[in-house]
Amino acid sequence: CxxxxxxxxxxxxxxxxxxxxxxxxxxxxxxxxxVTPMDALAATLPAGTLSGAPKIRAMQIIDELESVKRCAYGGAVGYLSYTGDLDTAICIRTAVIKDGRVHAQAGGGIVADSEAGYEVRETEAKAGAVFRAIELACAQKDWF
Incomplete structure (x- = not known):
């Protein structure tokens, strides 16, 4: 900027x-x-809220510990207009349907004084919202 x-x-x-x-x-x-809008987007991803700090080391630790790649989770969805306006949102709760199975991702912000039990409950609540949305969609006729 x-x-x-x-x-x-x-x-x-x-x-x-x-x-x-x-x-x-x-x-x-x-x-x-x-600086182009895409340069700005690339500089911000992955968002620190989903990777941690210092960013490079945090991403290395994530790569070492997480057995499943994040794919869209932690990325961005949005649009780039013909005038160069860019508007995006971070994918913080995602669901992928593959081979008839739903794979959901959600997470919590782990910091030095985090309480493991609370973080697990928070993450389960966030993932639960994804599954509830899917349940509501499935209850609708011809939803997919």
Whole structure:
């Protein structure tokens, strides 16, 4: 971003969802002329909220510990307009249907003072929301 253009548009706003609460902050800035929207996106992924810090070492640890690749989980979904506007969202709860089976991914933010039991319950609640959405969809005629 150009020097002095970065600003916090909203700070630690609590968003309420069916199974969890999220603290959300919005940050904006003007891209330098030589930086494309895709350059900016590539620089932000994987998001620190889903990888940890320091990012490179955290990603190495994730690669060592996780037996299943994250695929879309932790990536971004969005659009790039013909004018260069880019709007994306992080995939923080995902489901993939393959060979008639649903594979869901969700996670929690593990920090130094995390309590393992709480983190497990939080992750189960998040994944539970994905499965509940699938159950509701399956209950609809011709949903898929």
């Amino acid at each position: 150009t020097y002095g253009s970065v600003r916090v548009e909203e700070m630690m706003v609590v968003e309420t969802y069916s199974h969890v609460l999220h603290i959300v902050s919005g940050v904006a800035g003007e891209l330098r002329p030589e």
